[in-house]
Amino acid sequence: MENAARKNQEFPVFLLSVRIIKAINISSRDSLSASDCYVTLSLMTALKEQFRTQTIKNCDTPVWNEIFYFRIQPTIKNVLRLEVCDDDPFTDDESIFIVYYDLTKVQPGGTVFELFCLRPKKEDSVCNHECLEVEFKLAATPGPPEHLVSNGVLVARELSILEVKVDRVENEKLLKAKKNVVITVHESYEGTQKTTSDLHCFRFHCIKNWEPVLKAKLQSVESTGDNDSNYLLILPLKCLPVGQKVEIDLPTEKGETLELQLQVIDWTQNLDVRLGYELCGEEQDFLHKRKKVVAHALSKLFYLRRNLLEHEVPVVAVMATGGGVRAMVALYGHLLALQKLRILDCVTYISSASGSTWTLTDLYQHPDWSQKTLEQLINVAKNRILRSKWDVISMDRLKYYHKELTERIKKGHLISFTSLWGLVQAAFLNEKPNDSKLTEQRKALNEGQNPLPIYAAINVKEKNITTFDFREWIEFNPYEVGFQKYGAYIRAEDFDSQFFMGKLVKRFPESRICFLEGIWTNIFSRNLLDGLYWSSTTEEFWERWVKDMTEKDEEISLEDGYTTVYKPPCSTSGKLCEIFNDILADRPLKGASLNFLEGLEFDNDYLHQKKFIEWKDTVLDGSPDKLTPVEKSLCLIDIGYFLNNSAPPVLKPERNVDVIIAVDYDCFNIFKQAEMLAKYCEVQGIPFPKINMTEEDRKNPKECYMFSDEDNPKAPIVLYFPLINSSFREYKAPGVKRTPAEMRGGEVKMSKDGSPYATKHVTYSEEDFDKLLNLSAYNILCSKDLILQSIEKAVLKRQNVWLDRSI
Numbered sequence: 001m002e003n004a005a006r007k008n009q010e011f012p013v014f015l016l017s018v019r020i021i022k023a024i025n026i027s028s029r030d031s032l033s034a035s036d037c038y039v040t041l042s043l044m045t046a047l048k049e050q051f052r053t054q055t056i057k058n059c060d061t062p063v064w065n066e067i068f069y070f071r072i073q074p075t076i077k078n079v080l081r082l083e084v085c086d087d088d089p090f091t092d093d094e095s096i097f098i099v100y101y102d103l104t105k106v107q108p109g110g111t112v113f114e115l116f117c118l119r120p121k122k123e124d125s126v127c128n129h130e131c132l133e134v135e136f137k138l139a140a141t142p143g144p145p146e147h148l149v150s151n152g153v154l155v156a157r158e159l160s161i162l163e164v165k166v167d168r169v170e171n172e173k174l175l176k177a178k179k180n181v182v183i184t185v186h187e188s189y190e191g192t193q194k195t196t197s198d199l200h201c202f203r204f205h206c207i208k209n210w211e212p213v214l215k216a217k218l219q220s221v222e223s224t225g226d227n228d229s230n231y232l233l234i235l236p237l238k239c240l241p242v243g244q245k246v247e248i249d250l251p252t253e254k255g256e257t258l259e260l261q262l263q264v265i266d267w268t269q270n271l272d273v274r275l276g277y278e279l280c281g282e283e284q285d286f287l288h289k290r291k292k293v294v295a296h297a298l299s300k301l302f303y304l305r306r307n308l309l310e311h312e313v314p315v316v317a318v319m320a321t322g323g324g325v326r327a328m329v330a331l332y333g334h335l336l337a338l339q340k341l342r343i344l345d346c347v348t349y350i351s352s353a354s355g356s357t358w359t360l361t362d363l364y365q366h367p368d369w370s371q372k373t374l375e376q377l378i379n380v381a382k383n384r385i386l387r388s389k390w391d392v393i394s395m396d397r398l399k400y401y402h403k404e405l406t407e408r409i410k411k412g413h414l415i416s417f418t419s420l421w422g423l424v425q426a427a428f429l430n431e432k433p434n435d436s437k438l439t440e441q442r443k444a445l446n447e448g449q450n451p452l453p454i455y456a457a458i459n460v461k462e463k464n465i466t467t468f469d470f471r472e473w474i475e476f477n478p479y480e481v482g483f484q485k486y487g488a489y490i491r492a493e494d495f496d497s498q499f500f501m502g503k504l505v506k507r508f509p510e511s512r513i514c515f516l517e518g519i520w521t522n523i524f525s526r527n528l529l530d531g532l533y534w535s536s537t538t539e540e541f542w543e544r545w546v547k548d549m550t551e552k553d554e555e556i557s558l559e560d561g562y563t564t565v566y567k568p569p570c571s572t573s574g575k576l577c578e579i580f581n582d583i584l585a586d587r588p589l590k591g592a593s594l595n596f597l598e599g600l601e602f603d604n605d606y607l608h609q610k611k612f613i614e615w616k617d618t619v620l621d622g623s624p625d626k627l628t629p630v631e632k633s634l635c636l637i638d639i640g641y642f643l644n645n646s647a648p649p650v651l652k653p654e655r656n657v658d659v660i661i662a663v664d665y666d667c668f669n670i671f672k673q674a675e676m677l678a679k680y681c682e683v684q685g686i687p688f689p690k691i692n693m694t695e696e697d698r699k700n701p702k703e704c705y706m707f708s709d710e711d712n713p714k715a716p717i718v719l720y721f722p723l724i725n726s727s728f729r730e731y732k733a734p735g736v737k738r739t740p741a742e743m744r745g746g747e748v749k750m751s752k753d754g755s756p757y758a759t760k761h762v763t764y765s766e767e768d769f770d771k772l773l774n775l776s777a778y779n780i781l782c783s784k785d786l787i788l789q790s791i792e793k794a795v796l797k798r799q800n801v802w803l804d805r806s807i
Contacts, residue, residue, distance in 0.1 A: 007603075008148075010145035010147050010148075015072075016106065020132075021063070022064065023039070023084055026060050037096070043078060045077070045601055048210075054066065073601075074104075076148075077602040080103055083098045097567045099132065101114065103136070107138060111135065113135050149271060152487075155602065156273070156601075161267060164202045170259065174218065180194050180219060181216060182217050184231075185212050189501075190204050205505055206237065211238060212237045214233065215234050218252060247259055280480050288448075292310075297342065312798050315656055317661070318338070318661045322665065323356070323759060333772065333776025334776050337778070341787070343788075350453050350454070354520060358517065365441075370450045414593065419515055437513055438477075441478040444478075454476070455475065456646040458641070459483070469619045470620050488597055499594070501599040591636055594634070617684060644666065659717045663721045665723050667755075668752045702724075703724065706789075725746070725748045728779070731778070732745060757772060
């Protein structure tokens with residue numbers, strides 16, 4: 001199904017009634033008495049709080065007939081969680097079974113009876129099985145409709161934004177008396193806020209449909225309790241006129257009052273999170289400019305009689321893998337060679353990951369880096385790689401790290417090991433602190449003078465689940481940061497600021513590039529299960545991944561109105577399993593970035609959207625209550641824990657890339673990353689050519705391989721450059737043999753044992769640096785004909801496609 005048109009309109013709100021009727025055959029969890037059952041109800045898309053029935057004592061077939069009400073928006077994905085529990089006054093309550101029920105089945109005006117049973121899937125009889133009987137009704141409400149903004153996958157709901165100002169003078173008097181004003185809106189993003197000497201103005205962001213209520217009280221500054229009976233003001237926000245300031249007097253001691261100024265701000269449909277799969281306006285503008293540069297370069301390269309028209313200009317991308325300092329140095333060599341061949345000006349995108357990001361962050365400090373010779377910039381990088389790194393743990397450095405992290409916390413950023421790693425990494429890559437920021441790289445793009453840089457990472461779960469089972473591609477570029485699976489992006493300067501429901505709640509200063517590099521190259525955030533998966537062979541890894549994908553697809557086939565009923569493990573074994581799982585799946589050195597997707601809901605039809613399906617590749621994609629928008633923070637790590645490959649952003653269909661120059665820096669297991677990427681694309685249905693390597697290729701690899709899929713015009717041509725030392729041993733330049741005295745320059749040790757280019761090495765000798773740089777450049781230079789042939793094919797394909805469309 002094609003992606004639905006963006007929804008930006010009003011939808012009616014409905015009232016859902018859930019009647020918990022009875023439970024059947026509930027066996028006792030202890031041997032002394034029958035069960036003491038109750039049921040909890042949670043619907044996070046309608047209300048933060050959890051409802052609970054009464055407890056029915058000593059009864060195996062408890063009858064409740066209790067009704068609970070939720071105001072719901074059927075346009076979004078609503079999944080009700082029901083849990084049947086056994087009340088125990090002495091220990092933790094025992095969970096008997098849990099139900100997840102998709103409310104899609106419940107239609108307006110109808111009544112649905114469900115009998116949820118804990119039994120084998122194919123067993124028809126409900127006798128002797130524990131069951132829960134529930135009645136559902138859905139009715140229209142007389143209230144106003146709700147305005148929604150959606151891209152077909154994620155939905156931003158209409159907000160009530162409340163501003164509260166406390167009289168400054170009166171607030172100071174209260175603080176001197178050791179009291180402050182406590183203001184609560186339970187339904188809001190902020191929850192509860194308190195006045196201080198520096199804070200007397202507040203904002204609350206609330207989902208309007210939840211009918212939020214303002215509560216205010218006075219409280220001792222030392223108090224931490226939250227007693228509803230102490231509130232001096234309880235006011236539903238719907239009673240306040242939108243856009244008008246209302247003054248309310250809050251009674252204090254001795255008959256005095258404290259003035260509160262309240263104002264509900266009109267919600268605007270202009271979100272701070274861009275919900276859309278198309279390229280942002282800045283990137284589209286860049287492409288227009290870059291295509292002119294590329295057209296001019298191609299005209300000179302192929303001696304064309306005229307410049308190509310914009311639709312005829314192919315999109316060429318350089319795609320780099322990770323690999324520590326090895327990747328950094330080798331990418332310099334590859335770009336230098338492309339520049340010498342006059343092909344660098346034909347490149348529109350450069351994507352990077354892990355160590356290769358260091359090359360780009362260096363280069364893009366210079367607005368015209370690709371327009372001048374790279375030798376000087378390479379020499380600067382070389383001097384940094386050659387110097388000793390022991391000073392990064394000196395006492396002065398440690399004091400500097402502490403100072404920087406303290407200031408970062410004061411600015412509002414979350415603190416994590418990743419931030420410290422970013423500072424340490426910057427210290428061994430730079431002699432002086434680098435204060436540059438990602439948005440400053442826009443200067444290198446304003447005239448289309450350089451390719452657009454893309455930095456790839458993945459978002460994972462902090463604990464309890466492996467990278468293998470859940471990870472999401474996220475890209476950083478000078479314009480935006482975003483998830484291509486969700487079609488959700490923010491401006492690069494707003495990354496790590498507070499967002500809720502697509503709105504910017506609080507902006508923090510833009511992070512320096514070193515803190516982003518700490519994310520892109522975080523090699524310390526894997527868990528034990530990640531290591532176990534990667535200790536297996538490539539074939540075993542992918543066989544399991546494809547199997548999991550098949551099982552997941554079978555589960556998601558129930559997506560329209562699915563029901564899941566399961567029994568949690570008993571408390572003792574559950575605790576042991578939880579402890580064991582924490583040991584295996586926790587990430588002790590994880591990062592934490594504020595989640596700009598927080599609060600956004602899922603469209604009821606999100607699993608059918610083509611754009612989501614392209615990147616739907618984890619076991620949680622069919623469970624909206626477990627996906628990223630429910631999290632407070634992101635856990636972003638190096639992509640190497642799944643695919644050590646920066647290709648996904650380049651494969652985004654909207655970028656329409658024709659040729660990918662794939663430079664691979666895994667010199668110890670060549671072809672692995674290319675084969676894994678091809679397998680991933682095959683499973684996902686992403687247009688990509690097959691990578692078929694022969695035994696001869698594996699024994700005697702060549703400098704370059706060209707792959708294409710003639711039957712699929714959407715598949716890019718891939719030029720694959722493994723980091724191998726083949727003819728370079730005997731040739732110092734294409735067609736120029738080495739003299740006996742020059743043979744040492746061709747001895748580049750790439751084996752696992754004792755290689756100076758192991759990922760753990762951050763310092764190279766001058767000889768090793770030059771060898772790796774020259775080898776990388778040589779492999780590109782001797783493949784000139786293949787590169788030109790690929791670009792020429794891309795031009796002809798674009799011209800033929802345009803001709804076909806014209807006809």
